[in-house]
Amino acid sequence: xxxxSPPEVDISVPTDLESxxxxxxxxxxxxxxxxxxxxxxxxxxxxxxxxxxxTGTLRDRGYLERTGSGFELA
Numbered sequence: 106x107x108x109x110s111p112p113e114v115d116i117s118v119p120t121d122l123e124s125x126x127x128x129x130x131x132x133x134x135x136x137x138x139x140x141x142x143x144x145x146x147x148x149x150x151x152x153x154x155x156x157x158x159x160t161g162t163l164r165d166r167g168y169l170e171r172t173g174s175g176f177e178l179a
Contacts, residue, residue: 119168126151130159131168134176141175 116135118128129149134140140148145156160176163169170179 119166121166122168124159126155127159127162130156131163134169135178139172139175139177144175 116132118131122128122131126149130145130151133145133149137144142153142156142160145151145160146153149156151159160169160171164171164176164179167179169176
């Protein structure tokens, strides 16, 4: 029985993101299909305030949107 490979995901980081943490948060949300501030804190090792600041910036730039369960790509 052949195993299936997971589908390839093409995730491009927006070129205007200069902060390594912003790029990391963007990639995490893109790869996971969404995330909460708590997941960002736990999985990426950033403080919750930092996660909220970064997601706020990403939202202001139109890359993320807030959902009932956290954040998703816009």
